[in-house]
Amino acid sequence: MKGTRISGRLIRMEYALLMVLLLVFLLFSLLCGQAFYQVYNLMNILKAAGSIAILVLGLTWVIGANEMDASFPEVASCASMVFALLLNGKTDPMLAAGASLLVGVGFGCLTSLLVVRFRFHSLITTIATSTIAGAIANILYNGSVLSIKGLNSAALYKFFGRTVLGFPIVFVIAIGLYAAAFLVQEKTRFGHYVYALAENRQAVTEAGVKSGRVLTAAFVLSSFFAAFGGIVYVLTVYKSGQPSMGSSFFLNGFTIVFLGAMALRLGKANVVGTFIGALVLSALTSGLTMLGSGFAVGQVIKGLLLIMGVAVVTAYRRKIVPKGSKMKYE
Amino acid sequence: MKRYLSDRLPVVLFALLFLAVVVTFQCLQPTFLSSANIVNMMQSVSTTVIAAIGLTFVIAIGRSDISFYMSCCFCGVLMAWLVSLGWHPVPAILCGVAAGAAWGSVSGFAVGKLKLPDIITTIAIGSIAFGLGYLFSDGAFIMQNFIEAKTHYLSQYLVLGIPLPVYVMAAVMVLSYYLLERSRFGRAFYAVGATEKAAYLSGVNVNRTIVLAYVICGTLASVAALIMTARQGYGNVKIGMNLLMPCFTAVYIGMSVFKRPCVVGTALGALLVTAIATGFTSINIPFYVSNLVTGFVLILAILLSKVVVREKQPRMAAKEAGRT
Amino acid sequence: SAEDDFYAVSLGWAENASGQRQKTGFTESFEKFGVTNFSIVDANYDPVRQTEQICAFIAKGPKALFITPSDPTGIAEAVKEAVDAGIPVYLSDGFVSGADAVSTVLFDNYACGKTTMTYLCDRLQEKYGAAEPIKIGMIMLPSNESWHQRDLGAEDVLSQEKYQNIEVAYTWSWDSTGAVTPSSTISTWLAADTAKELRGVWCAWDGAAFEGLVLTGETRPEIMYTGCDGGEECWNYMINYPDSFVMSAGENIYSMPRSLVQYAMSYNEGKTVPRLVLVEGYAVTSKMIGEVNSIRDYKVGDKTAWELLLDYDLPGNVDLLNQALTENGLTDNLWIPSI
Amino acid sequence: MSYILEMRGIRKSFGGLAALDGADLCVAAGEAHALLGINGAGKSTMIKILSGVYGRDAGEIRLRGEPVQIASPKDALACGISAVYQDPQMVESYTGYENIYLGNEGGRERMLAGVNRRRLRTMARELVARYPFDIDVEKPVYLMSSVEREIIAILRALSKECRVLVLDEPTSILTEKERHTLFAFIHTLKQSGVSIIYITHHLDEVAQVCDSFSVFRNGRSVCREAISGGAVDCGHIAELMLGERLSQLYPPRAGQPGRRVCLCAEGLTLDGRFENIAFEARCGEVLGIFGLVGSGIDELSKVLVGAIGESSGTLSKGGQPLKLASPAAAIRSGLYLVPGNRKTEGFLHNLSIAFNVTVVRLDKVVRRLGIVDRRLETSAAAALTEKLSIVTPTVQKKVNELSGGNQQKVVIAKGLFAEADAYIFCDPTVGVDVGAKSGIYEMIRTLAAKAAVVIISSEPEEVLGNADRVMVIYQGRVTLRKDATDTTLKEMLVHAIAREEVRAG
Numbered sequence A: 001m002k003g004t005r006i007s008g009r010l011i012r013m014e015y016a017l018l019m020v021l022l023l024v025f026l027l028f029s030l031l032c033g034q035a036f037y038q039v040y041n042l043m044n045i046l047k048a049a050g051s052i053a054i055l056v057l058g059l060t061w062v063i064g065a066n067e068m069d070a071s072f073p074e075v076a077s078c079a080s081m082v083f084a085l086l087l088n089g090k091t092d093p094m095l096a097a098g099a100s101l102l103v104g105v106g107f108g109c110l111t112s113l114l115v116v117r118f119r120f121h122s123l124i125t126t127i128a129t130s131t132i133a134g135a136i137a138n139i140l141y142n143g144s145v146l147s148i149k150g151l152n153s154a155a156l157y158k159f160f161g162r163t164v165l166g167f168p169i170v171f172v173i174a175i176g177l178y179a180a181a182f183l184v185q186e187k188t189r190f191g192h193y194v195y196a197l198a199e200n201r202q203a204v205t206e207a208g209v210k211s212g213r214v215l216t217a218a219f220v221l222s223s224f225f226a227a228f229g230g231i232v233y234v235l236t237v238y239k240s241g242q243p244s245m246g247s248s249f250f251l252n253g254f255t256i257v258f259l260g261a262m263a264l265r266l267g268k269a270n271v272v273g274t275f276i277g278a279l280v281l282s283a284l285t286s287g288l289t290m291l292g293s294g295f296a297v298g299q300v301i302k303g304l305l306l307i308m309g310v311a312v313v314t315a316y317r318r319k320i321v322p323k324g325s326k327m328k329y330e
Numbered sequence B: 001m002k003r004y005l006s007d008r009l010p011v012v013l014f015a016l017l018f019l020a021v022v023v024t025f026q027c028l029q030p031t032f033l034s035s036a037n038i039v040n041m042m043q044s045v046s047t048t049v050i051a052a053i054g055l056t057f058v059i060a061i062g063r064s065d066i067s068f069y070m071s072c073c074f075c076g077v078l079m080a081w082l083v084s085l086g087w088h089p090v091p092a093i094l095c096g097v098a099a100g101a102a103w104g105s106v107s108g109f110a111v112g113k114l115k116l117p118d119i120i121t122t123i124a125i126g127s128i129a130f131g132l133g134y135l136f137s138d139g140a141f142i143m144q145n146f147i148e149a150k151t152h153y154l155s156q157y158l159v160l161g162i163p164l165p166v167y168v169m170a171a172v173m174v175l176s177y178y179l180l181e182r183s184r185f186g187r188a189f190y191a192v193g194a195t196e197k198a199a200y201l202s203g204v205n206v207n208r209t210i211v212l213a214y215v216i217c218g219t220l221a222s223v224a225a226l227i228m229t230a231r232q233g234y235g236n237v238k239i240g241m242n243l244l245m246p247c248f249t250a251v252y253i254g255m256s257v258f259k260r261p262c263v264v265g266t267a268l269g270a271l272l273v274t275a276i277a278t279g280f281t282s283i284n285i286p287f288y289v290s291n292l293v294t295g296f297v298l299i300l301a302i303l304l305s306k307v308v309v310r311e312k313q314p315r316m317a318a319k320e321a322g323r324t
Numbered sequence C: 001s002a003e004d005d006f007y008a009v010s011l012g013w014a015e016n017a018s019g020q021r022q023k024t025g026f027t028e029s030f031e032k033f034g035v036t037n038f039s040i041v042d043a044n045y046d047p048v049r050q051t052e053q054i055c056a057f058i059a060k061g062p063k064a065l066f067i068t069p070s071d072p073t074g075i076a077e078a079v080k081e082a083v084d085a086g087i088p089v090y091l092s093d094g095f096v097s098g099a100d101a102v103s104t105v106l107f108d109n110y111a112c113g114k115t116t117m118t119y120l121c122d123r124l125q126e127k128y129g130a131a132e133p134i135k136i137g138m139i140m141l142p143s144n145e146s147w148h149q150r151d152l153g154a155e156d157v158l159s160q161e162k163y164q165n166i167e168v169a170y171t172w173s174w175d176s177t178g179a180v181t182p183s184s185t186i187s188t189w190l191a192a193d194t195a196k197e198l199r200g201v202w203c204a205w206d207g208a209a210f211e212g213l214v215l216t217g218e219t220r221p222e223i224m225y226t227g228c229d230g231g232e233e234c235w236n237y238m239i240n241y242p243d244s245f246v247m248s249a250g251e252n253i254y255s256m257p258r259s260l261v262q263y264a265m266s267y268n269e270g271k272t273v274p275r276l277v278l279v280e281g282y283a284v285t286s287k288m289i290g291e292v293n294s295i296r297d298y299k300v301g302d303k304t305a306w307e308l309l310l311d312y313d314l315p316g317n318v319d320l321l322n323q324a325l326t327e328n329g330l331t332d333n334l335w336i337p338s339i
Numbered sequence D: 001m002s003y004i005l006e007m008r009g010i011r012k013s014f015g016g017l018a019a020l021d022g023a024d025l026c027v028a029a030g031e032a033h034a035l036l037g038i039n040g041a042g043k044s045t046m047i048k049i050l051s052g053v054y055g056r057d058a059g060e061i062r063l064r065g066e067p068v069q070i071a072s073p074k075d076a077l078a079c080g081i082s083a084v085y086q087d088p089q090m091v092e093s094y095t096g097y098e099n100i101y102l103g104n105e106g107g108r109e110r111m112l113a114g115v116n117r118r119r120l121r122t123m124a125r126e127l128v129a130r131y132p133f134d135i136d137v138e139k140p141v142y143l144m145s146s147v148e149r150e151i152i153a154i155l156r157a158l159s160k161e162c163r164v165l166v167l168d169e170p171t172s173i174l175t176e177k178e179r180h181t182l183f184a185f186i187h188t189l190k191q192s193g194v195s196i197i198y199i200t201h202h203l204d205e206v207a208q209v210c211d212s213f214s215v216f217r218n219g220r221s222v223c224r225e226a227i228s229g230g231a232v233d234c235g236h237i238a239e240l241m242l243g244e245r246l247s248q249l250y251p252p253r254a255g256q257p258g259r260r261v262c263l264c265a266e267g268l269t270l271d272g273r274f275e276n277i278a279f280e281a282r283c284g285e286v287l288g289i290f291g292l293v294g295s296g297i298d299e300l301s302k303v304l305v306g307a308i309g310e311s312s313g314t315l316s317k318g319g320q321p322l323k324l325a326s327p328a329a330a331i332r333s334g335l336y337l338v339p340g341n342r343k344t345e346g347f348l349h350n351l352s353i354a355f356n357v358t359v360v361r362l363d364k365v366v367r368r369l370g371i372v373d374r375r376l377e378t379s380a381a382a383a384l385t386e387k388l389s390i391v392t393p394t395v396q397k398k399v400n401e402l403s404g405g406n407q408q409k410v411v412i413a414k415g416l417f418a419e420a421d422a423y424i425f426c427d428p429t430v431g432v433d434v435g436a437k438s439g440i441y442e443m444i445r446t447l448a449a450k451a452a453v454v455i456i457s458s459e460p461e462e463v464l465g466n467a468d469r470v471m472v473i474y475q476g477r478v479t480l481r482k483d484a485t486d487t488t489l490k491e492m493l494v495h496a497i498a499r500e501e502v503r504a505g
């Protein structure tokens, strides 16, 4: 939250995304009427937002640290396939989930080994690990969807079908995770260093911080939550292992995280923003569907939203930086 | 001499890796190195190379472009639609390329002039371009007039036994090599990518260079999309959706081997990935197995280039040496 | 009243001929029944998005919900939720197991693969004999459960004794990453086929055949293709490459939305409707198409032969086509609903 | 004599090139020790080894007689060794106190340990109160001036339990007043028993603060001498550094004033920075403009080549009016700025010397079709590296791999390559050793024979020593305008911190 407590106007800017969210809800409530704002639909929106939010929680910090992780979608599909395969092999669901999460952690370790230890560029590294994860996801069941038998009776499945005070459990879990993540981001060394790293890696290293560890943690968390998200989707949506589910998340995941960068820490990916971003996107999908628009309209609107947000944030950032000796081209 | 060697070592190691891949496939499938298959590989790699060279310009100025693979979809649809209206393919192609340049200049304007952050802005612009292309075509395949207009000549026509896209690729490579690495104009791209303020004070027109890089990227991506549309024999809005990863892969392999974004490196990177994919196809192994190998070869390729870099970047290497 | 009732359609994809025909089919049928308040959205093959869209429709409480599954297992939960919410669900071109849809209309993909492969083998044996080995390639589509049935059907044919000399020299499955396309695959096969022994290519969908024809239609016209899907462009390719593109199995797409909308109307009136229907499919050879093309402008009733052909999947049109052929003395290749 | 810190026989090479070749460095407790040497002698490398940024190839480090292992910055800190690098790295959007305690937030050292910002703020306030600095530690760093940043960097070093403090050229961006504050402060530190290693190219400072000095040459230590009575023989030190006696730092001035007015500015104004500045620069002489950091001189240099801002006023060259459009336009019309901050404005990172030098005037090295002739390029760059005695194996070496002073020389080389007929030099010798300095000054004087030269600098000696005519700027206004022979350092300094304005003309 630092660097942004400068003027009253900025404080308002931090909440602009929240305004967008309210606006989206208001607009669709007006256009679609009761169908949109009825509890049932709101809960569905929360459920969808919660699932994707869990999936990109870790990604948020990788992007926050100014690195890239293009592997999260494929890690999610790989985890979903491992999970499905183990369940069909009569493994205990909790055990299967644990194993799939470990697969995620494994990919995170591989990525961070290459990025931190061997100083690979993170984008190309994660392209490579994502290729590998996607390949494994396909090899596990010859590239086909693997439906899970007898899932309905599993306790884990039932658990994900439950609600708490009327809220879908996925959303409640997401809220819990994000609250914890917010504390980690704002109150601990990890969060403190992530954003310092993003700005000046050398400064952090020279200050004696083991920046490698921070990055490792970020990459491992990104893959871990991708795997977690993959399992959540298996349990709440797919009911099957999906070797190519990754393509559903790639663009949406990045859009959410970058949209979120407009909240709280102007221009930097952060968990509060990501959560709001996920809500905005889910509300958008729901509302546009009610208005009879397919995915392409949503695509254009998301793009416009994103670019407007970026433009506003950039303009504001420029205002707060003292004019001084800015060169003409800048 | 030593310095010469240490600069060339990654290239040599990369060549060895490439050789290993080629020899392996040649042993598995004796026709792998037949002239027909080489031509075939050249043809398949041509579109990746063309688009990736465009991306090379953007990477050279120190930016990223996540829009080209989506905006070129728009161009493919536009060309297909014009062909379906009964246009001659040549003006239709020109319109498609112009649209690519236009989308590139939108990204360039946003990043270069408005100074918006590159990745997020280009994601947004790409989404809009793709969404519009999709809305325009309604996602349908556009097939009318394709056979009659002989658009497949663009991808099939043989000159001296070699299909046209290979010539287009060669022309793009030569021109880009000249422009980026030999001519005085190319210096501006590297200068902007290095230190922007210093480049500006050294007389480089920074903003124009940024815009130009994005325009080149958008244009070349549209050329690739048009060739792919012609090869496919129908207009499909998703034509470019799979260009993103191969292009970035190609550019970064080239960068790790040659230590800077460059045309030859990009082309070699693309060729390595295509050789693996083609090799596996020719021995009937599904794509996901070949992807597993591609992923590991990719890591290996960069690892090899680091063998030497570690010595050249003492700051971290020394620290790590101290720790172990 | 019927005018205020809301009807929803969630398409798994709007892409290619099949998606487009579904869309048109629904639109026209709604018009026919005077429905004005309806929504058609598509999910671009994304089960997650389709799930969200179905949920949004559930919230609007449509009089009927029509779904083309992007992935039959992937959207099962959402379909179940719709059924549980008391919304009559109608499934088109895909079967969702475990969900209690009012009615499902399907195409027999298995038979489709079987028919085209049988025809290909017969044509090849006719040309090259049943003794010499004949090399073919197969382009398959395992990533979607329904479409994978075509591959299985085709493979089933090859296990028959009488096709022992047909040898599958090359196989390739659709690459979801798009790094390798049908076109580049067939190029690679051709490069490996130095002795020019490749005789035929069985394709699980027409698009793959088109890409192959662009490559070999002129340079290696002896290579025979079969495909699946049909539609105007398919007929065009058949007319242009009659000896290369020998058969496609025309799926009766229009009739899916048409019959489903009709069922929905009946169901809402309290009538009983069929739970599961397999729509008719047509195996179409290039010879048939060639003949229809030769009487392109001939009119039967108020439609030309070509117009009838374009709407091959409207019930009754095949009979009219056959009538046109007979009237012109072209009786060799009468259309028979064969699948 | 017992030393608190001993570094003996340190060796370090970078890819075959020996930066340190058995160097020694010893410091006694409570003394300030100057580390001197020409550019590329190995000073920075030595302290980076000491502070754990680089590993060493050979040699040992002893602290109070005990050998210690320093493999990372963390180890160095644990040994009580803190360093302030010349170009302190900061996290721009973080506040001063967050930067001071970066990596040292207290509590346990786990990732999930809390960061108590309120406590850090109080601690920072207490820290500031202990020293004679006046600074708002709650401001984010990107809003701070370079002086404030330097102070934050020093506070960061002091915030740790520190027995040896390394200052690598700390004064190059400080103003005179702040410099004295710093010196007084160093004395306080010495009294509390902290040893200081002080790297500088300003020999006069050595006498003011240091008790002893070591000189490095070619990666070896050539001597360690004590300073007695607060005076040093600059000639002697220069001789130790260079291996030969330096005849004089500043070249002789032009015999007679230049006649032809080459560059003429009138009424230059940039909102909030400077106002109504006018000057004439003649061919054959050097005009010196002196102002403290923040007085607007940096902006002035950039306005002159059209790099910043909407400014008003007129600029003409050789009688022709110049439009202040862009640096590119300035270069085309023969006006070149050698900018001040080499790391961000001077040279292009990760690109070779040859690339850097020729980029300003590619037209000079192109063949047909705009193709750059690499042979021509290499030979042109090689000629310039020779002329400026830039220490490098080839002109293909990347500029950022050169030592700081040699980087600065590359920046000058670019200017020479531009072959302009009017030059503006902005702080041309930051971080350059005395030998090279006199080389650069000589170069400037030679240039002045054919071109108009303006030196804009925050070092008064540099201005007075080189210029024929002197202008002083205070808060964006000209406060003094005199012939160099008629003024003194003192007068210039007084006008640099005073208000009296001098009318143009």
Ligand SMILES: Nc1ncnc2c1ncn2[C@@H]1O[C@H](COP(=O)(O)OP(=O)(O)OP(=O)(O)O)[C@@H](O)[C@H]1O
Pocket: B314, B315, D014, D017, D018, D019, D020, D037, D038, D039, D040, D041, D042, D043, D044, D045, D046, D391, D401, D402, D403, D404, D405, D406, D431, D433
């Ligand atoms: N990272 C590096 N890679 C290659 N060479 C290096 C590196 N660091 C230092 N050198 C070389 O080592 C030698 C010593 O450099 P160092 O920076 O220690 O000099 P210095 O005494 O600090 O000079 P200056 O007064 O210019 O700061 C120089 O020749 C330099 O080119």
Ligand SMILES: Nc1ncnc2c1ncn2[C@@H]1O[C@H](COP(=O)(O)OP(=O)(O)OP(=O)(O)O)[C@@H](O)[C@H]1O
Pocket: B312, B313, B314, D044, D045, D085, D086, D087, D168, D169, D400, D401, D402, D403, D404, D405, D430, D431
């Ligand atoms: N990215 C880099 N890669 C390789 N070497 C580097 C890099 N950055 C710095 N160096 C080397 O580290 C050494 C010290 O760098 P630094 O930036 O501290 O300059 P310096 O010598 O202290 O400059 P100055 O003389 O202005 O104090 C230099 O000699 C330089 O060669």
Ligand SMILES: [Mg+2]
Pocket: D040, D043, D044, D045, D403, D404, D405
């Ligand atoms: Mg130094």
Ligand SMILES: [Mg+2]
Pocket: D044, D086, D168, D169, D199, D404, D431
């Ligand atoms: Mg230094």
